[in-house]
Amino acid sequence: MFENIINSVSKYITLTEEEETVFTDLLERREVPKKTVMLREGEVCQFEGYIIKGCVRIYYLNENGFEVTLSFAIEDWWVSDIASFHERKPSAFFIEALEDTEMLVLTPHAKEELLLSVPKFERVFRILVQRNLSSVQDRLVKTISKTATERYLEFVERYPTIPLRVPQYFIASYLGVSPEFVSTIRKRLTAKKEE
Amino acid sequence: MFENIINSVSKYITLTEEEETVFTDLLERREVPKKTVMLREGEVCQFEGYIIKGCVRIYYLNENGFEVTLSFAIEDWWVSDIASFHERKPSAFFIEALEDTEMLVLTPHAKEELLLSVPKFERVFRILVQRNLSSVQDRLVKTISKTATERYLEFVERYPTIPLRVPQYFIASYLGVSPEFVSTIRKRLTAKKEE
DNA sequence: CGCGACGTTGATTTGCCTCAACGATTGTGG
DNA sequence: CCACAATCGTTGAGGCAAATCAACGTCGCG
Numbered sequence: 250m251f252e253n254i255i256n257s258v259s260k261y262i263t264l265t266e267e268e269e270t271v272f273t274d275l276l277e278r279r280e281v282p283k284k285t286v287m288l289r290e291g292e293v294c295q296f297e298g299y300i301i302k303g304c305v306r307i308y309y310l311n312e313n314g315f316e317v318t319l320s321f322a323i324e325d326w327w328v329s330d331i332a333s334f335h336e337r338k339p340s341a342f343f344i345e346a347l348e349d350t351e352m353l354v355l356t357p358h359a360k361e362e363l364l365l366s367v368p369k370f371e372r373v374f375r376i377l378v379q380r381n382l383s384s385v386q387d388r389l390v391k392t393i394s395k396t397a398t399e400r401y402l403e404f405v406e407r408y409p410t411i412p413l414r415v416p417q418y419f420i421a422s423y424l425g426v427s428p429e430f431v432s433t434i435r436k437r438l439t440a441k442k443e444e
Numbered sequence: 445m446f447e448n449i450i451n452s453v454s455k456y457i458t459l460t461e462e463e464e465t466v467f468t469d470l471l472e473r474r475e476v477p478k479k480t481v482m483l484r485e486g487e488v489c490q491f492e493g494y495i496i497k498g499c500v501r502i503y504y505l506n507e508n509g510f511e512v513t514l515s516f517a518i519e520d521w522w523v524s525d526i527a528s529f530h531e532r533k534p535s536a537f538f539i540e541a542l543e544d545t546e547m548l549v550l551t552p553h554a555k556e557e558l559l560l561s562v563p564k565f566e567r568v569f570r571i572l573v574q575r576n577l578s579s580v581q582d583r584l585v586k587t588i589s590k591t592a593t594e595r596y597l598e599f600v601e602r603y604p605t606i607p608l609r610v611p612q613y614f615i616a617s618y619l620g621v622s623p624e625f626v627s628t629i630r631k632r633l634t635a636k637k638e639e
Numbered sequence: 640c641g642c643g644a645c646g647t648t649g650a651t652t653t654g655c656c657t658c659a660a661c662g663a664t665t666g667t668g669g
Numbered sequence: 670c671c672a673c674a675a676t677c678g679t680t681g682a683g684g685c686a687a688a689t690c691a692a693c694g695t696c697g698c699g
Binding site: 591592593621622624625628 | 686687688689690
């Protein structure tokens with residue numbers, strides 16, 4: 250049960266057996282059925298979750314009731330609203346399970362204790378936030394400077410399994426285009442392939 | 445010379461006099477003339493800089509030679525490519541002074557030493573990265589779900605002094621529109637005001 | 640003064656949206 | 670187990686926001 254998460258953090262730090270135990274003892278296993286909304290706009294995010302199995306998405310609901318998907322998270326990813334979690338402030342986002350999902354969760358209290366007893370975890374979480382920042386920066390740049398078709402192609406190349414798991418209109422809301430237009434993009438692409 | 449930066453970090457942590465001294469002794473003052481490129485794509489970022497006076501921008505150059513401005517930074521802001529700085533990996537960005545700029549700089553070595561001798565600075569930098577993440581997420585969402593005019597209005601409201609300091613085409617490349625279109629936006633807005 | 644950098648304006652084109660109608664597939668209650 | 674609804678994807682017509690291209694002001698600076 251803890252094998253994957255241990256491998257995952259071991260990319261950044263080396264843990265003794267005791268430290269592993271401290272860590273895994275602080276984790277709480279959570280089963281989240283499909284369509285559960287784990288975090289709502291306005292709530293303070295009370296978890297930082299590592300996904301063992303399943304798929305969730307984080308999205309923002311703008312004033313026109315229009316959804317923008319910020320990210321999908323699948324196996325071996327962490328999911329949370331870090332800003333809300335740390336500053337104890339209301340989140341701007343929703344987090345929703347797209348499949349029955351199994352997670353290992355750190356509560357604010359558990360994370361605090363973890364960082365106190367094994368300070369080298371600071372490094373892990375710092376790196377996670379930095380990677381997150383890099384990837385959002387990257388998406389911003391590409392959203393600005395590429396066409397929807399290019400973004401669609403990059404997305405399916407980078408995350409080949411996600412389009413197989415989630416409805417197309419969620420991908421549209423991730424790419425920042427209408428569902429109909431994703432449809433036309435795909436049509437054009439298959440037309441091109443068959444030439 | 446150190447007054448502002450001390451006030452700035454004191455928002456997040458409380459420093460003793462000794463700690464202040466450790467901190468300020470590790471800072472290096474740097475004068476950067478206008479148009480200096482402080483970081484180029486492919487280089488490893490060797491600084492984390494606090495701006496005392498002046499203005500810089502961080503931008504990305506895509507494969508078509510098209511520039512996307514990721515952010516401007518003015519007095520009391522930090523500027524760096526954190527991912528490159530920490531992971532010691534080549535940056536994807538350029539950082540350029542738009543005015544004669546005066547900075548206080550932490551080198552990688554100095555930052556390391558700072559975190560070792562005054563670990564509570566971890567908190568400061570974590571918060572800075574998280575705020576940065578939040579602001580990029582916010583921009584991504586708005587780039588996707590708002591029109592250029594709305595984004596322009598939000599920008600001038602949030603950063604009223606920047607349009608007075610930097611050329612309009614940099615703002616265009618921040619908003620993700622053509623310079624010509626910023627011009628039309630402004631024209632429309634003044635036309636509306638004069639009604 | 641003259642040149643280069645910057646901003647404006649208008650004509651044309653294009654990427655993508657909106658709306659509306661119509662399949663296809665899934666799932667659920669009778 | 671079927672019928673019907675709901676969910677999801679496709680297609681097309683028409684429209685708008687913003688890009689592109691080109692030409693022309695304007696200002697500051699060497």
